Amino acid sequence: MQVPLLRLQCGCNSYDWGKKxxxxxxxxxxxxxxSDNFTIQEDKPYAELWMGTHPxxxxxxxxxxxxxxxxxxxxxxxxxxxxxxxxxxxxxxLFKVLSIxxxxxxxxxxxxxxxxKLHAKDPKNYPDDNHKPEMTLAITPxxxxxxxxxxxxxxxxxxxxxxxxxxxxxxxxKGLEExxxxxxxxxxxxxxxxxxxxxxxxxxxxxKVAAKSKELVQLAQSGSITPGPSVNTSEELCELVQRCDRQxxxxxxxxxxxxxxxxKLSPGQAMYLKADDIHAYxxxxxxxxxxxxxxxxxxxxxxxxxxxxxLTDILTYDHDPPEQQLLQPVPYPYATLNxxxxxxxxxxxxxxxxxxxxxxxxxxxxxxxxxxxxxxxxGPSIVICTSGEGxxxxxxxxxxxxxxxxxxxxxxxxxxxxxxxxxxxxxRAFCEINDGAKExxxxx
Numbered sequence: 001m002q003v004p005l006l007r008l009q010c011g012c013n014s015y016d017w018g019k020k021x022x023x024x025x026x027x028x029x030x031x032x033x034x035s036d037n038f039t040i041q042e043d044k045p046y047a048e049l050w051m052g053t054h055p056x057x058x059x060x061x062x063x064x065x066x067x068x069x070x071x072x073x074x075x076x077x078x079x080x081x082x083x084x085x086x087x088x089x090x091x092x093x094l095f096k097v098l099s100i101x102x103x104x105x106x107x108x109x110x111x112x113x114x115x116x117k118l119h120a121k122d123p124k125n126y127p128d129d130n131h132k133p134e135m136t137l138a139i140t141p142x143x144x145x146x147x148x149x150x151x152x153x154x155x156x157x158x159x160x161x162x163x164x165x166x167x168x169x170x171x172x173x174k175g176l177e178e179x180x181x182x183x184x185x186x187x188x189x190x191x192x193x194x195x196x197x198x199x200x201x202x203x204x205x206x207x208k209v210a211a212k213s214k215e216l217v218q219l220a221q222s223g224s225i226t227p228g229p230s231v232n233t234s235e236e237l238c239e240l241v242q243r244c245d246r247q248x249x250x251x252x253x254x255x256x257x258x259x260x261x262x263x264k265l266s267p268g269q270a271m272y273l274k275a276d277d278i279h280a281y282x283x284x285x286x287x288x289x290x291x292x293x294x295x296x297x298x299x300x301x302x303x304x305x306x307x308x309x310x311l312t313d314i315l316t317y318d319h320d321p322p323e324q325q326l327l328q329p330v331p332y333p334y335a336t337l338n339x340x341x342x343x344x345x346x347x348x349x350x351x352x353x354x355x356x357x358x359x360x361x362x363x364x365x366x367x368x369x370x371x372x373x374x375x376x377x378x379g380p381s382i383v384i385c386t387s388g389e390g391x392x393x394x395x396x397x398x399x400x401x402x403x404x405x406x407x408x409x410x411x412x413x414x415x416x417x418x419x420x421x422x423x424x425x426x427x428r429a430f431c432e433i434n435d436g437a438k439e440x441x442x443x444x
Contacts, residue, residue, distance in 0.1 A: 004078060004410025005394035008068060008382070009033050010049050011057040016303070017104040018047030024099035025139060025285040029384065032404025033062060047104075051095040051382050051406055051429075054292050056127070059406070068408060072380065080411030082433045083379045087292075093358035095382050095429040096288040097139070102247040103282050105302035106145070106256050108315055109134065111275040115295050118310070125305045126295050131275045134290035135327060135353050137360060137427065138265035139386055142284030145260035146271055148319040149230065151180035151190060154197070156228030157258035161219065163212035164255050167204045172197040191317035198259055199312040202252065202299055210250035217245050217254075231322075232262050240282075244301070253280070253300035261322035268362065272327040272353040276316045287386070289429045291357040327351055332361045334375040346370045361428045365390065365419035374428075376412040381430035383407045383415070388424025392417050401426070 012030035020043060022028055027046035030038055040046070050057040053069040060067050072079045073089040083092065109132035110118055118126035136144070148154070155177045158165050165173050172193075179185045179193040219225055220241035226234050240262065244254055260278060263271065265286075273279050280301060298304055299311040329349035337346050348363040363372050365388070383392065389402040393416040394409060401407065401417070409415050409428075417426055 004413040005397050006408040007062040008059040008406040008408055009062045010051050010059045010406050012046050013048045015047035017102045018045035019099040019101040020045050026097045026099040029404030049097040053091040054094050078410040080379045092431045094290050094292045098288050099285050100281050100283050103244055103301045105298040106253050106280045106300035107296050107298045108278050109275050110295055128293040128295050130293040132291050132293035132295055133274050133355050135272045137270040137287040138267050139285040142265040142286055143282040144263050145280040146263045146325050147261050149261050151319055153230040155180035163215040167212055168197050168201045172200045194317045202308050202312050209252050213250045213254050248301050263322045270327040270351050271325045276314050278315050287427045289358045289360050336373045338371045348372055358429055358431055363426050365424040368420050371418040374415040376414050377430050379411050379431040381409045381428050383426055383428045386425045388421040390419040390424050
């Protein structure tokens with residue numbers, strides 16, 4: 001029987017938008033575990049550390065070099081029978097660290113039904129047949145675009161930014177303004193008008209976008225963009241346009257900024273994006289957890305394949321203020337923190353989105369000797385330490401854990417994390433089916 005605590009070696013992807021060299025948390029964490037083929041190069045961008053069984057970059061058991069996918073396929077006890085059966089011997093979630101230096105594509109992830117269709121039609125650009133709802137937790141201060149702004153905000157920008165209005169077109173701009181000021185419109189009507197305006201913007205010919213983007217950047221340079229009812233400041237919006245223009249000159253994304261909520265998260269804050277929600281990340285280091293899929297429908301801020309028709313077609317067109325996207329954590333009920341931990345402000349918080357594939361627990365142990373004991377889970381989990389150091393134990397097996405170290409914890413195993421430094425922070429992603437009832441000391 002495999003001891004249900006395995007230290008993992010995890011791969012790091014280099015994409016253009018990643019932070020360079022040791023500035024990248026993803027690279028530092030990857031380099032914390034010995035590897036034959038990974039050394040940090042100072043001028044290279046490092047974007048994503050992947051933790052899980054996804055075939056594009058599967059994690060390996062550090063001791064044996066076997067892939068985690070092989071281990072959990074061969075050993076049902078590591079995953080738990082329910083999850084092995086339901087998710088076809090693969091981890092249902094993909095856990096990542098992202099280090100973002102410049103904007104990454106304006107995108108959405110398809111729902112399950114659409115993912116199956118896109119994958120069948122175009123497997124090169126849509127490699128998975130699975131949906132990809134995801135959650136973002138900030139490790140450092142983070143900025144991103146998330147969901148459509150409330151319609152009154154978009155209407156204000158259409159009225160005050162002439163190049164934006166010209167790209168959207170007079171008919172669609174008026175239609176959106178009418179619905180934004182109407183008190184009698186239905187949610188369906190509001191979404192239809194938003195879809196018409198946004199689709200019209202997204203389908204503008206490139207040469208026109210390029211010409212109008214110069215006008216937009218001039219407005220930003222002169223400080224002439226006003227926030228109206230938006231929570232953003234004029235300085236923020238003008239700076240954002242200029243920064244994104246330096247990264248992606250003449251890009252449609254510069255105009256999309258005024259349709260989407262501009263969100264800032266502090267460390268420990270989180271947002272949840274359901275399938276078909278539009279978003280883009282701008283800067284920061286984050287923990288990301290998602291259903292195990294690599295499907296992305298892109299339309300702006302990217303040199304990669306773009307699929308504007310599919311994107312504009314499938315979006316939810318929900319238009320809520322950004323605080324409705326934030327996921328509020330609650331104290332995690334199945335962790336016991338020892339006495340010194342409580343008195344020193346240590347905490348274990350559960351981020352639990354409304355889907356089955358994953359939840360995440362963030363545990364902060366404030367002082368050396370602080371300890372958290374987690375009851376066994378009915379499913380598998382992966383733990384990464386993002387700061388500080390200490391020990392991690394399952395049964396008789398105790399291992400060191402330091403910044404960037406990653407462990408797989410098998411189903412039903414009680415886990416103990418003990419800090420030997422100040423401010424030790426760990427994130428643990430897990431999956432359980434039918435959460436709630438508990439039997440035999442293990443949640444089900």
